[in-house]
Amino acid sequence: MAEELKNEEMEELLEEEDSQKGKFMTFQTGKEFFGISISYVNEIIAMQPIAAIPEVDDYIKGLINLRGKIIPVIDVRVRFKMEPSEYTDRTCIIVIDVNSTMIGLIVEKIAEVDTIADDSIVPPPSLGRKEHEHNKYVYGLARTGDAVKLLLDPEKLIRQEEIEAVMEDIRKED
Amino acid sequence: MAEEFNTESMLDMFLYESGQLLEKLEGIILEKQDADCFDDSDINEIFRVMHTIKGSSGVLMYENITKVTHKLEDVFYYLRESHPDDVPHMELVEKVLAVSDFVTGELDKLKNGDTPDGDEHQLVEDLDEFLGRLKGEIKKQGIQMPQANKHEEPKQFYITPVAGDDSHFYRISIHYRSDTQMSNIRAYSATYALKEVAEDLLYTPDDILSNEASGDVILAEGFHMLLQTKSSKEEVIALIDSSEAEEINFDELTKGEYGKALAEFGREDAVTIDLGEEDKAEEKDKKKDKPQPGDYVVKTKEAGKGKTLAKNQPKQQSIISVNVEKMDALMDLIGELVIAEAVVLQNPDLKVPGLELSNFQKASGQLSKITTELQEVIMSMRMMPLTNVFQKMKRIVFDVSRKLDKDIELEVIGENTEVDKNIIEHITDPLMHLVRNSVDHGIEENAEDRTTLGKPAKGKITLEAKNEGGKVYISVKDDGKGLNKEKLYQKAIDKGLIENKLISEFTDKEIFRFITLPGFSTKEEVTEYSGRGVGMDVVVKNIQSIGGRLDIESVEFEGSEMTLIIPLTLAIINGIVVQVGNSPFVIETASIKEFVRVGEDSLIHEPSGEEYIVLRGECYPFIRLNERYDLADSISNVEEGIVVVLEHEGSQVCVLIDKLLQEQEIVVKPIPPYVKKVKGLSGCTQLGDGSIALILDIAGLLIQDGERR
Structure with missing residues (x-):
């Protein structure tokens, strides 16, 4: 009896995972499309007033108040060294939750939720461009239809931030 | 699965309960550390605490805790039953504290997820030896049976029954009808009623509750009480439930007669209710501590004599423990509520000209009142x-x-x-x-x-x-x-x-x-x-x-x-909300010395670019927040802005801001760790309209300022 129950539970769990597996929230920034695994996405909210924080990297736009929770937001364009663009009605904040750290990503335009099969994801070509900044967060390229989507690894994105912050502190102390 | 969960919650309960009990225990012990002995209620209380911990630790099979508490329970059982004289009080106090420490230590181990493996042997042996000595001493005094000693102790209490001039003494005998059911319970309810007014109360038989056979004795011989009270005869009679009673004898005694009657009672196996003893301790404490009003010993004894009974019972404040996370969630929600309220009450839709709003205003006033109160309550809940x-x-x-x-x-x-x-x-x-x-x-x-x-x-x-x-x-x-x-x-x-x-x-x-x-x-x-x-x-x-x-x-x-x-609190500070450029900042009210408007002529410019302000002959460092934090659209002319003089641990600094917005109690929230720490900012908060303001950290500003110079 118990065994059966367990199996059922497992199946349910697997199913749930399945329903999220291979699904990516894609958004457009500039001409390029990016994708984030949907399991990281908490919600998508409309642009909000942002309280700026002084003396931080320019891509950290500031803090927003998400129903009493204060979370930082970063501008994806600025993060990827693109020219910042004006915020419009289409501009959204994707709230992602990576290991309990909540961060908002400001994106120009939400595209859609795409299902991308594992085998259509290829690692980004490395033509000796290791120093190229945004490659670090892009773990794969996916071709859907006629567009190529850059898949982001939020965990890396956040960890990288932390490392950078620590490094900066060390540099300052020196 | 389910079983595991149960043990877990049982363990939590055990830890929580035992922790509380030990705290109470320690309270009793320390309060009485200077007294000569524990009184009956203390002994009962300690006994009960040990018994409870023993029971629950036994269920959870923490053997060492069970053994130790069991031993101490034995000691107090003996004290309770036998009332030995000459108990080495200090030693007893130490023993209790040792046990309490042992159990606390084991509980800590449990809390950290370790096995409680403390060695109890030494402690158990000590207690055994102590108990042996207690019993031995009694024997040396030639009193064989502990029971024989029973009324020695009560007599001691009587040396100083606090009898005021207006005290009356009564001997009350109640004879119940022979067919009365549970006469012992009736007798008990009579004593219970009298305790309310009694300064001192003795009755026989004394074991009316614990011994059902006493009911028969009461039926045969009647139930006798000795009462010392300030109440008049009529009041006392009114208190006694006379139903089922065949006859109630009510004699008023003089003080002398009362003393004699007491002695008689003593011989008749009388036992006092703790009132007399408690009062004695109270008197003693009062005398001793009179020169130090506010001392904790005095404080706990402030209750009047009429309340002695209630006081004897463990102080049960009705308290529930709540997970702090839930409290924080509640606080967040209330914050949200306040914001939502502002959004509704200041909704632009209401600004249509010619709208009749008087009823709406009334209702919204009521709403604001409630939300404000709600906020106050949640804040006070965090205070302990x-x-x-x-x-x-x-x-x-x-x-x-x-x-x-x-x-x-x-x-x-x-x-x-x-x-x-x-x-x-x-x-x-x-x-x-x-x-x-x-x-x-x-x-x-x-x-x-x-x-x-x-x-x-x-x-x-x-x-x-x-x-x-x-x-x-x-x-x-x-x-x-x-x-x-x-x-x-x-x-x-x-x-x-x-x-x-x-x-x-x-x-x-x-x-x-x-x-x-x-x-x-x-x-x-x-x-x-x-x-x-x-x-x-x-x-x-x-x-x-x-x-x-x-x-x-x-x-x-x-x-x-x-x-x-x-x-006073980490979470809530009283702050002034100011504006620089488009950003609101919060400054803790306590660190603000003054707001001034100064003229261009009180500024001193150093060649290095540093600026100072001279106020009433004193020179202060000057920080322009807009430049420091690169804020656009702000006032840079000193004469248009406001200068805030801030103080932290004796050093002062002047800060230029654009304007003052409001004074507000604010809930401090940390800046998310993702954003690296900014010097001069200690946190952030939500303002009434839902926007976020940064909190200035004066100490940080000063340090930063010092580094620059």
């Missing part, structure tokens, strides 16, 4: 009295002073001062350290050293808490040696902790502050309690981490006073 922390300190003074063989009394003032729960967690350790220091280093080793200085032989430590101007002051004051400035200076120089300056170049406060330097310890030998030189700097660090500071005052040969000055 310092009582528990202070109780721990009592314990430390007791332990350390006995180990070091110093005679020290502890006075506690203002233990009901309330502070935020988070703060309580942060100050316990530092405070403990300060108290230990006072006992160990502060108070002189020998009583002679004190008496030659004209001080009382008994050392005194005063623990005081008060709430002043948004800060809590907790001070530990001793009347001991005090700090020797030359010694401190020499030591600091020897250890290379300070620059080579003459002692005269330091102020007293600066010299006292040497003891907070890492690696400084004024005592030559390291003792068990303090003196490893890792103490004071840690204390200061802990206190600083919650935004407090340590103030040291001392006069040599007269004593020292260490004062912790800490914010």
Whole structure:
């Protein structure tokens, strides 16, 4: 009896995972499309007033108040060294939750939720461009239809931030 | 799965309950540490505590806890049943504390997920030996049966039954009808009713509740009571339930007769209700403590005699424990509610001209009132009295002073001062350290050293808490040696902790502050309690981490006073919201000295670009927030903006802002760790309209300013 129950539970769990597996929230920034695994996405909210924080990297736009929770937001364009663009009605904040750290990503335009099969994801070509900044967060390229989507690894994105912050502190102390 | 969950919750319950019980136990013990013996209610209470812990630890199969508590329960069972005289009270106190420590230690292990593996053998043996000695002593006195001793103890109480001039004495005998059911219960309800008015009450048979056979005795011989009360005869008669009673004899006695009757009762196996004894203790305490009003001993005894009964019962405050996370969630929600309210009440849709809104305004006024109240309630929920922390300190003074063989009394003032729960967690350790220091280093080793200085032989430590101007002051004051400035200076120089300056170049406060330097310890030998030189700097660090500071005052040969000055709460500060450019900032009200408008002519420009402001002849450093934080659209002309003079620990700084927005109680939230720490900002908060404001950290601003110069 118990065994059966367990199996059922497992199946349910697997199913749930399945329903999220291979699904990516894609958004457009500039001409390029990016994708984030949907399991990281908490919600998508409309642009909000942002309280700026002084003396931080320019891509950290500031803090927003998400129903009493204060979370930082970063501008994806600025993060990827693109020219910042004006915020419009289409501009959204994707709230992602990576290991309990909540961060908002400001994106120009939400595209859609795409299902991308594992085998259509290829690692980004490395033509000796290791120093190229945004490659670090892009773990794969996916071709859907006629567009190529850059898949982001939020965990890396956040960890990288932390490392950078620590490094900066060390540099300052020196 | 399910089973596992159950054990878990049972363990939680066990830890929580036992923790509470032990705290209560320690409270009783320490309150009575100076008394000659425990009174009956204490003995019962301790017995009950031990019994409960024994039971629940047995269920969870923590054998060592069970054994130890069982032993102590035995001891108190014996005390309760036999009332032996000459109980070595101090030793008993120590034994109870030892058990309490043992169990606490084991509980801590459980809390950390370890197995409680403490060795109980020594403790059990000690207790066995102690109990043996107790019993032995009785035998030596030639009293074979403990039961025979039973009424010795009650008699003692009678030496001082507090009989006022207006006390009346009655002998009341009730004979119930022979067919009365449960006459013992009826008798009990009569005694219960009389307890309300009684100063003293004796009855026989005395075992009406525990012994069902007593019902028969009552039926046969009647139920007799001796009552001392301030109430009149009529009042007393009215209290007794006369249904089922065949006959009630009611004799008023004189004091002398009453005394005789008591003696008779004594011979007839009488036992008192604790009232008399409790009163005696109360009187004694009152006399002893009269010179120190506010002392904790007096405080707990303030209740009038009429309330003695209620007081005997364990103080059951109706308290439930709530997960702090839930409280925080509630607080967030209420914050949201306030914002939502603002959105509704200031909705632009309402601004249509010609709209009739008077009813709406009334209703919204009511709504605002409720939400404000709600906010106040949730904030007060986070506040807790310092009582528990202070109780721990009592314990430390007791332990350390006995180990070091110093005679020290502890006075506690203002233990009901309330502070935020988070703060309580942060100050316990530092405070403990300060108290230990006072006992160990502060108070002189020998009583002679004190008496030659004209001080009382008994050392005194005063623990005081008060709430002043948004800060809590907790001070530990001793009347001991005090700090020797030359010694401190020499030591600091020897250890290379300070620059080579003459002692005269330091102020007293600066010299006292040497003891907070890492690696400084004024005592030559390291003792068990303090003196490893890792103490004071840690204390200061802990206190600083919650935004407090340590103030040291001392006069040599007269004593020292260490004062912790800490914010009332970490979570809520009273702040002024100001605006610079488009960004709102919050400044803690307590650190604002004044707002001024100054003219261009009071600015001094240095060639390096630094600026100063001269106010009433004094020169202050000047910070333009807009430049410091690169804020656009802000006022840079001093004459248009407002200059805020801020103060932190004696140093001042002037800050230029655009305008003042409002004063508000704000809920401090940390800046998310993802954003690296910005100097000069201590957190952020949500304003009434839902926008976010950054909180200025004056200390950070000052440091940053200092670095730049």
